[in-house]
Amino acid sequence: MPLLEVSNLEVCFGLRSGAVKALRDVSFTLERGERLGVVGESGAGKSVLGFSILNLLSRPGHISAGSVRFEGKDLATLAPEELRSIRGNRISMIFQDPMMTLNPVLTIGVQMVECLKAHRKISTKDATYIALQKLKQVQMPSPETRLEQYPHELSGGMRQRIVIAIGLLLDPDIIIADEPTTALDVTIQAEIMDLMLNLCEQNNVALILITHDLGVVSQVSQRMLVMYAGRIIEQGPTKEIINDAQHPYTQGLMNALPQMAIPGQKLNQIKGTMPPLQRIPKGCSFNPRCEYVLEVCKHNLPAFTQSGNCQVACHLVAELNQEKLLVKEV
Template identity: 70%
Template sequence: MSLLDVKNLEVKFELRNGAVTALRDVSFSLNRGEKIGIVGESGAGKSVAAFSILNLISNPGRISGGEILFDGKDLSKLSPKEMRSIRGNQISMIFQDPMMTLNPVLTVSEQMVECIFAHTKMSKEEARKIALEKLKLVQIPSPEKRLDQYPHELSGGMKQRIIIAIALLLSPEIIIADEPTTALDVTIQAEIMDLLQELCESQNLALILITHDLGVVSQVTERTIVMYAGRVVEMGPTKEIINDAQHPYTQGLINALPQQATPGGRLNQIPGNMPSLENIPPGCAFSPRCSYATERCRAELPAFTQSGGCLVACHLIDELNASTLKDDKALAE
């Protein structure tokens, strides 16, 4: 049995002109100790999916359909009090911006101890001892000193390590990392991702990594979920998706990576923009940007098709695969 099962999840936002659907029929699972990635452009629904798992969708948003099963409990049906016992305790989240996540007027120790007190009854000395252990675990230099410092006294990389330490305080089973390296420079990004990977393996943590960076996903995760306009368009083993993307949108994301461009030439890009939630086209939402789109694509929502080890929501997957095989054969000859 999976540790987490998201089934047919739907999220709506009530606006003045009516409700818009931010997530449509999103389904995926997560096993104990497994690392999965959720990728897509800004506005694809990645963060909404992550926030839905912890029931952090605030008004005017709401979970309007589906199930989020964690150890057999539907998280979308729990009361606020029941959810508080799960957030930070069994499922923790690392948010995007370390500069904004920490409280600037509290020391690191006060913030970590407060988190422990919210879920357990123990003395301040015991809580501080656990906080110190977690700072050591995330390889903070001089952890005793850092405990009594304020966030403004720390670098961006140290702040993110402290946020990871806070996420680990109560030994959760799942970590959700929402763009955890967004505000950091490139070398620090690599350090933070290496640290997350080491911690998942040493602590047997399951990880949901939300990112737009396919390079990071390829190094860290075992399975990948590709989202577009609030819907999953492809999912499967990360290696298979990176090496042989099936959906035209996934192919576009991979072709847009800097290393795919000719040295000195222009970067590849997907033409057009993702549609707004108020104006998602009928049929396949990617059809206005897809060079392969047919009338069927523009009129009919594609169901999932098994292609290799992946599930792909594309009407043309058989034709595209056949065309690719012909191209490969021609190149071989």
């Protein structure tokens, strides 16, 4: 049994103008200790996916279909008390902006101890000891003084370290990191990503890394999902996707990176923009922007086709695969 199994997840936001589906038919699994990257542009639904795993969606958002099974228990239908014993304890989450995550009026120490005490029967002294250990694990300089400090006294990189330390406090099985380094500078980003990678490897923690940065994903994750307009359009081993992306959108995303173009030449752009969720086109949601659009793309939703070790939702890839098979048979 996989550690986490998301199947046919659908998330709906009920708006005055009608219900909007932010996620449609999302399915994937996560094994213990595995690192999974989730990539997509803003509005693709990657953060909603992160939130819905822990059922943290607030009104008007809700899981309207599908299930999120963690060790066999469906988190989508779990009672609030039971869910609370999993949140932060077995599955913890790291958000983009560390200033928004930390409470500005409590010291770091109080916040860390509070978190431990909420989940375990433990004395303040022992909790402080664990907090100190975790701060040392994230290579926080002078951890003892940090416990007495308030979040505003620390720099962005240090705050994110604290948030990671809090995420690790209860030795979770899964960490969901939603754009953990987007608010940080490149040199700090490299440090934090390295740290997270090491901690996950050492403690055998599974990581779901949500980001728009293909570079980060390619270096950290073993498997990746590419999302577009609320659906997974390609998933598979990171190496395979980075080296040989199948879906035209993934290819376009990769080619649009400045490092893929010859300096001074025009960048390869994907025309148009992602449609708003209220106006997702019929058929394949990428079809108006796709260079290789076929007639069938405008009417039918593509199913996943196996291509190597990857699964791709694209009619063209499916057709090409079919042709290859035919050639083989002949």
